[in-house]
Amino acid sequence: DIVMTQSPDSLAVSLGERATINCKSSQSVLYSSNNKNYLAWYQQKPGQPPKLLIYWASTRESGVPDRFSGSGSGTDFTLTISRLQAEDVAVYYCEQYYTTPPSFGRGTKLEI
Amino acid sequence: QITLKESGPTLVKPTQTLTLTCTFSGFSLTSSGVGVGWIRQPPGQAPDWLALIYWDDDKFYSPSLNKRLTITKVTSRNQVILTVTSVDPVDTATYYCAHQLFTVVPGSLVSGIYDFWGPGIKVTVSS
Numbered sequence: 105d106i107v108m109t110q111s112p113d114s115l116a117v118s119l120g121e122r123a124t125i126n127c128k129s130s131q132s133v134l135y136s137s138n139n140k141n142y143l144a145w146y147q148q149k150p151g152q153p154p155k156l157l158i159y160w161a162s163t164r165e166s167g168v169p170d171r172f173s174g175s176g177s178g179t180d181f182t183l184t185i186s187r188l189q190a191e192d193v194a195v196y197y198c199e200q201y202y203t204t205p206p207s208f209g210r211g212t213k214l215e216i
Numbered sequence: 217q218i219t220l221k222e223s224g225p226t227l228v229k230p231t232q233t234l235t236l237t238c239t240f241s242g243f244s245l246t247s248s249g250v251g252v253g254w255i256r257q258p259p260g261q262a263p264d265w266l267a268l269i270y271w272d273d274d275k276f277y278s279p280s281l282n283k284r285l286t287i288t289k290v291t292s293r294n295q296v297i298l299t300v301t302s303v304d305p306v307d308t309a310t311y312y313c314a315h316q317l318f319t320v321v322p323g324s325l326v327s328g329i330y331d332f333w334g335p336g337i338k339v340t341v342s343s
Contacts, residue, residue, distance in 0.1 A: 152335075156331045205279065206265045
């Protein structure tokens with residue numbers, strides 16, 4: 105299985121500032137035949153299921169605010185939240201779907 | 217509007233079989249490309265993918281739990297059922313069912329992106 109490693113484990117950012125979360129995969133999730141990175145990001149608030157934010161490493165899901173952006177390729181990826189808002193407090197997970205089973209990172213807890 | 221909801225027992229004893237039902241609306245498991253997965257999340261831990269079933273009855277399982285899992289669908293009832301045999305306290309978790317995002321790349325259907333999730337059911341395994 106592909107192991108996903110996130111950093112940091114937790115992060116405190118001031119309102120209106122930028123938050124950056126990193127994710128590293130144990131092997132490349134870039135599929136060379138289509139040049140797509142099989143990497144997604146989810147947000148999970150307490151007592152709620154995960155919510156899909158981004159897939160293909162940088163494609164924002166419908167309805168997700170544009171302050172959320174994803175970048176990276178191969179094995180190293182970043183989720184950036186610009187202009188942090190109070191409602192962004194949550195745990196964020198990266199997920200690879202390059203192989204079955206898909207696998208998730210251990211999460212990054214974002215606080216104000 | 218796509219919705220899913222999990223149902224089943226919230227407390228099971230070790231060695232018993234856990235049966236969970238996912239009842240959904242807003243899509244059909246008879247439509248080409250549609251898939252429904254099960255994912256669980258132990259308390260304070262990351263999500264852990266369990267199984268996936270497609271419209272054509274193709275099924276995939278987590279290798280680590282393969283022998284203990286069975287996923288089936290009842291299309292007439294818009295339901296997907298997951299059974300977990302020989303449960304142990306380590307199976308204590310919130311269990312989610314989720315709709316797989318329909319997206320394709322040339323030559324294949326993409327698996328593993330989940331765009332709609334049920335609220336989850338918290339299952340405790342204890343004697």
